[in-house]
């Protein structure tokens with residue numbers, strides 16, 4: 298059972314968080330943060346208590362994706378080490394982006410892991426069914442430290458259909474394997490688009506490698522999300538697409554499948 302890990306292994310304010318899921322990619326710009334956020338709200342729609350932690354210190358995008366760029370970190374006066382999460386639509390969120398300041402661009406590698414781990418452990422998540430962690434892109438020291446400290450129950454890997462991305466996904470699956478984190482699903486993003494003139498489905502990056510991935514690594518769920526203008530439009534407006542589009546929209550259906558997996 299992939300969820301057999303006990304909560305006693307979780308530290309700080311994560312003790313009452315039932316499952317911690319990493320959303321990961323090897324490269325930036327593939328849609329990882331967008332998918333992490335929309336997966337969070339899809340889980341909420343299924344009735345779960347959910348939080349999202351943006352673990353990217355160098356390029357935190359969560360505050361922009363939910364229109365909270367001006368939000369500041371807040372801790373109660375009597376408990377300065379207990380950071381309060383920022384709520385958005387009933388979901389608890391935390392990001393280094395709320396810390397503001399320009400110093401974040403010059404933090405050295407080894408400091409980053411400890412800052413990120415401190416931030417997630419000091420946030421008052423309280424009882425959650427799921428905490429979604431939007432990982433920094435890559436498979437380096439920071440990602441490995443996060444895996445070791447947070448004891449993820451599973452990982453979702455986000456990619457695009459090019460061959461180079463496939464090679465990266467394999468790296469990602471292998472990293473999680475070594476760290477004993479099961480890869481629950483792989484999401485191929487921006488896989489195809491439907492021409493608004495002729496309705497033809499184009500796959501600009503080719504057929505992709507999802508079947509091969511599933512066969513080779515036994516990943517239970519492999520999903521494709523189309524390149525779709527509204528995803529980027531609503532993300533820029535700070536309005537998560539699964540909260541904005543109608544329930545029966547294709548994009549919402551795909552996210553529901555991901556949340557159910």
Ligand code: ADP
Nearest residue numbers: 325326327328329330331523524525528529532
């Ligand atoms: P990452 O976290 O991997 O760096 P982001 O989630 O920030 O990537 O997405 C990068 C950009 O691509 C954003 O502008 C986002 O709105 C856009 N985007 C992501 N997925 C899609 C999609 N399926 N269709 C259209 N635009 C997308």
